[in-house]
Amino acid sequence: MKYIEPHAHMVSRVTDDYQRMALAGCEAICEPAFWAGFDRSSPAGFYDYFCQLTEHEPKRAAKFGIAHFSWLCINPKEAEDVEFAKDVIALIPQFINRSNVLGIGEIGLNKNSRNEMKVLEMHVDLAARYNQLILVHTPHLEDKLKGTRLILDVMKSDKRIKPERVIIDHVEEHTVKLVLDRGHWAGMTLYPETKCTPARAIDILDTYGHERLWMNSACDWGISDPLAVPKTALEMKRRGHRAAAIERVIFHNPRKFLAQSPKFKLPAA
Numbered sequence: 001m002k003y004i005e006p007h008a009h010m011v012s013r014v015t016d017d018y019q020r021m022a023l024a025g026c027e028a029i030c031e032p033a034f035w036a037g038f039d040r041s042s043p044a045g046f047y048d049y050f051c052q053l054t055e056h057e058p059k060r061a062a063k064f065g066i067a068h069f070s071w072l073c074i075n076p077k078e079a080e081d082v083e084f085a086k087d088v089i090a091l092i093p094q095f096i097n098r099s100n101v102l103g104i105g106e107i108g109l110n111k112n113s114r115n116e117m118k119v120l121e122m123h124v125d126l127a128a129r130y131n132q133l134i135l136v137h138t139p140h141l142e143d144k145l146k147g148t149r150l151i152l153d154v155m156k157s158d159k160r161i162k163p164e165r166v167i168i169d170h171v172e173e174h175t176v177k178l179v180l181d182r183g184h185w186a187g188m189t190l191y192p193e194t195k196c197t198p199a200r201a202i203d204i205l206d207t208y209g210h211e212r213l214w215m216n217s218a219c220d221w222g223i224s225d226p227l228a229v230p231k232t233a234l235e236m237k238r239r240g241h242r243a244a245a246i247e248r249v250i251f252h253n254p255r256k257f258l259a260q261s262p263k264f265k266l267p268a269a
């Protein structure tokens with residue numbers, strides 16, 4: 001089996017996780033900027049984090065033959081203070097040309113507040129000005145549907161944004177169709193407790209097909225499983241999915257989306 005982990009927060013993981021992922025067939029990991037579990041006290045904290053994502057983490061991954069890519073932003077969980085967010089966003093252009101940066105993410109909404117909306121629009125503008133891919137986080141609370149609709153409208157209203165260059169992540173049964181109908185890609189996040197379980201993700205694939213969908217573990221500092229993607233692939237096999245269909249979802253689909261950035265290259269075969 002070979003696969004791409006398109007959304008993982010490796011700064012929170014131990015080195016053994018890289019080794020286990022490599023053993024399971026992981027070729028590339030993409031790491032969006034995320035909330036650290038606590039609010040950073042200054043933009044300088046983000047400067048260091050962006051250095052970690054673009055300098056240090058690729059070296060850790062390379063030891064196991066895994067390519068590492070990153071996405072930069074201030075996550076919606078820290079976006080309530082608009083002036084603070086402006087200072088962080090102003091740091092991003094100096095990192096954007098680094099060799100492993102694929103785009104702006106994971107941006108989006110957490111509580112669907114007005115300030116979060118402002119910061120989302122600032123990020124979308126940044127992505128448009130620098131011609132970057134976009135990775136979007138949708139809220140996990142009961143207002144996921146409302147948050148997803150608000151995000152889709154922000155994407156639609158900025159005419160510079162091409163829908164096929166945007167992945168909307170953490171989709172569930174009630175949001176996946178909305179996202180695909182707008183021409184975006186959709187990500188399913190496999191979590192042991194919350195978000196989408198492997199069984200639900202496979203049901204979604206059975207219902208909506210394999211076009212423009214990917215799966216990720218989003219493994220972070222919380223209870224999560226860095227091997228969720230290969231484990232779900234095994235479950236697909238058990239449920240009778242063909243090998244080519246499995247490989248499409250766990251390898252070819254993420255590669256197709258990510259290769260819209262010329263920087264996305266897999267380790268030499």
Ligand SMILES: [Zn+2]
Nearest residue numbers: 032034106218
């Ligand atoms: Zn994430």
